[in-house]
Each structure stands twice: as structure tokens, then as C-alpha cells.
Amino acid sequence: MVCPGWFRGFDCFFELIGSLVLLMLGIYSLQIKKISSGKRPHLFFLAFVLVSLSYLVRIFKNINLYYPITKSFSFLGINFTYESYKIIPLVEPVTFVSRCLFLVGLFLLFFLFTKSREKQHLPFMLYMLIVFTYLVSFNQVLFYLTTALLFAHIAVFYCKNSEKCKTRFQRIMLSAFIILAASQVLFLLSSFLHTLYAPAAMVQFIGFLLLLFDFVMLVKTR
Amino acid sequence: MRKRERMEIVYDILFSVLNRRGKMKPTQLMTKANLSYKMMNEYLDDLVEKSLVSRKKRNQHQYLEITDKGRDFIEKVIKMKRFKETIGI
Numbered sequence: 001m002v003c004p005g006w007f008r009g010f011d012c013f014f015e016l017i018g019s020l021v022l023l024m025l026g027i028y029s030l031q032i033k034k035i036s037s038g039k040r041p042h043l044f045f046l047a048f049v050l051v052s053l054s055y056l057v058r059i060f061k062n063i064n065l066y067y068p069i070t071k072s073f074s075f076l077g078i079n080f081t082y083e084s085y086k087i088i089p090l091v092e093p094v095t096f097v098s099r100c101l102f103l104v105g106l107f108l109l110f111f112l113f114t115k116s117r118e119k120q121h122l123p124f125m126l127y128m129l130i131v132f133t134y135l136v137s138f139n140q141v142l143f144y145l146t147t148a149l150l151f152a153h154i155a156v157f158y159c160k161n162s163e164k165c166k167t168r169f170q171r172i173m174l175s176a177f178i179i180l181a182a183s184q185v186l187f188l189l190s191s192f193l194h195t196l197y198a199p200a201a202m203v204q205f206i207g208f209l210l211l212l213f214d215f216v217m218l219v220k221t222r
Numbered sequence: 223m224r225k226r227e228r229m230e231i232v233y234d235i236l237f238s239v240l241n242r243r244g245k246m247k248p249t250q251l252m253t254k255a256n257l258s259y260k261m262m263n264e265y266l267d268d269l270v271e272k273s274l275v276s277r278k279k280r281n282q283h284q285y286l287e288i289t290d291k292g293r294d295f296i297e298k299v300i301k302m303k304r305f306k307e308t309i310g311i
Contacts, residue, residue, distance in 0.1 A: 031302060034302070037227055
């Protein structure tokens with residue numbers, strides 16, 4: 001992932017806001033447990049927290065890459081200064097962890113919105129999920145293609161949901177997930193065209209802002 | 223028929239009272255909130271203790287009146303239900 005120099009830091013800020021919005025949604029969905037039976041509120045909480053955590057891990061990695069530590073030493077009276085990236089040996093494992101968290105969180109949301117959850121298929125589905133997450137996490141294009149598809153699937157669920165109960169809150173939620181799916185497509189394309197990275201991050205930020213706006217409206221409107 | 227959660231029953235009781243301009247006879251509540259006499263009294267004792275409703279006597283009839291705390295509670299539950307519907311939980 002190549003972030004243009006002028007955009008460094010902005011992407012971390014945007015993703016930090018996104019992770020906080022997701023965390024808020026997750027924590028609030030736990031409150032629903034009081035009026036709803038079953039494990040769905042807990043699973044929603046887990047899904048949002050996993051995606052939020054994945055952003056935090058990515059922010060940690062990016063900050064360490066963007067702002068290297070300056071070190072200096074003296075040799076034969078000459079001062080040498082160089083930039084050190086402590087995280088370099090950890091970039092791949094950290095990226096892997098971040099992508100795994102993101103995919104597992106999104107898969108969880110995907111399964112929650114999928115109606116057929118027959119119990120006898122669950123062990124096989126879990127196995128496939130682990131294998132798929134492992135393989136996809138190493139390939140950037142495949143990773144963004146999968147996240148785009150998962151976001152699109154969630155958007156389709158909200159589309160059907162908004163047909164049933166036509167409230168503006170659901171329409172905003174639907175728009176937010178469509179925008180988030182679009183941002184993943186842009187991230188995918190940015191693997192080939194680096195200039196698309198900044199627009200992708202901005203589109204993703206708009207998606208998070210819409211989620212935040214919807215959440216505030218839901219909680220504040222009387 | 224699905225068993226109602228405790229919070230849902232409390233909400234149904236308070237909402238029924240609120241729908242009758244904040245005042246209601248206990249016998250009317252029994253049918254509105256779909257509760258047995260015993261269960262209704264158990265819930266009402268609890269709600270009175272938590273100051274969500276108050277028991278009033280007028281013309282030898284007992285009335286239930288929703289308190290401000292009860293109204294706040296309803297508003298909170300309505301927001302939660304709206305969130306639940308919107309997010310699809």
C-alpha cells in the first residue's frame with residue numbers, strides 16, 4: 001500500500017475516527033441485550049470490535065512506518081544520522097494480524113445477516129473461514145476484493161431491511177455501507193494505481209462519518 | 223409464542239400506562255400488557271420501588287401513574303428498539 005507523502009497521517013486520523021465509530025456502535029449494540037434475547041447483540045459487538053481493532057493495528061503499523069526514529073552515531077569524528085524503522089521486521093505479521101481481524105469481523109457480520117445458519121455446517125464453515133482468512137490476508141488484491149464483496153453483501157442486507165421499514169436511519173446505514181464497499185474497490189484499484197489511495201481513504205472516511213451521523217441521530221432523536 | 227424479556231414486559235407496562243395519558247387502572251393494565259394478576263403485581267411492586275410508576279387512589283379506585291423517570295425509561299427503550307431495527311440485530 002503506497003500512501004502519498006502529503007497524505008501521511010491523514011489516513012491514520014481517518015482510520016482512528018473510523019475505529020472509534022465502530023467501537024461506539026459495538027458498545028451500544030451490547031445494550032440491546034437488555035431488550036433482545038439470544039447471542040446476536042454479543043456477536044455484533046464482537047464483529048464491530050474486531051474490525052475496530054484491525055484499524056488500530058493498521059494505524060500502529062502506519063505511524064511506525066511514516067515516522068521513523070532518527071538515530072545518530074559518531075565514527076572517526078564524523079557524525080552519522082540515519083532513520084530507523086523499528087517495525088520493518090514486524091510489517092508482515094502486523095499486516096497479517098490487521099487483515100485477519102478485519103476479515104473475521106466482516107465474516108461475522110456476513111454470517112449474522114445470512115439467514116441459513118444450519119448448525120451442522122458450522123464446523124465446516126469455520127474451517128473454511130480460517131483457511132480463507134489465512135490465504136486472503138497475504139494477498140492485497142484478494143483481500144480488498146473480499147472486503148468489498150463482504151461490505152456489498154452487508155449493504156444488500158440493509159437494502160432489503162430498508163424496504164421493510166422505510167426509516168431515514170436505515171437509508172443512511174445503507175448508504176454508509178455502499179460507500180464503504182466502494183472505498184474497498186478503490187483500495188483494490190490503488191494496488192495498481194497508487195494515486196487512488198488518498199481518494200479511497202477519503203471515501204472510506206465519508207462512510208464512517210455517515211455511520212457516526214446515523215448513530216448520533218438514532219441516539220439523540222426523540 | 224416467544225417469551226418476552228423482563229425489560230420488554232416493563233416496557234409494555236409503562237407504554238400501556240403512557241398511552242392512557244399516563245394514568246391507568248391496574249385491571250386495564252392486566253389486559254393491555256397481557257399479564258396475569260400475580261405477575262402484574264410483582265412487576266408493579268418492583269416498578270413502584272424503582273419510582274417508574276406510582277400508585278394513586280382517587281374515588282376509591284386505584285390508579286397507576288407514570289413518573290418522569292418512567293417516561294425517560296420509555297424513551298431510552300424506544301431508542302434501543304430503533305437502533306436494533308436499524309442495525310438489523
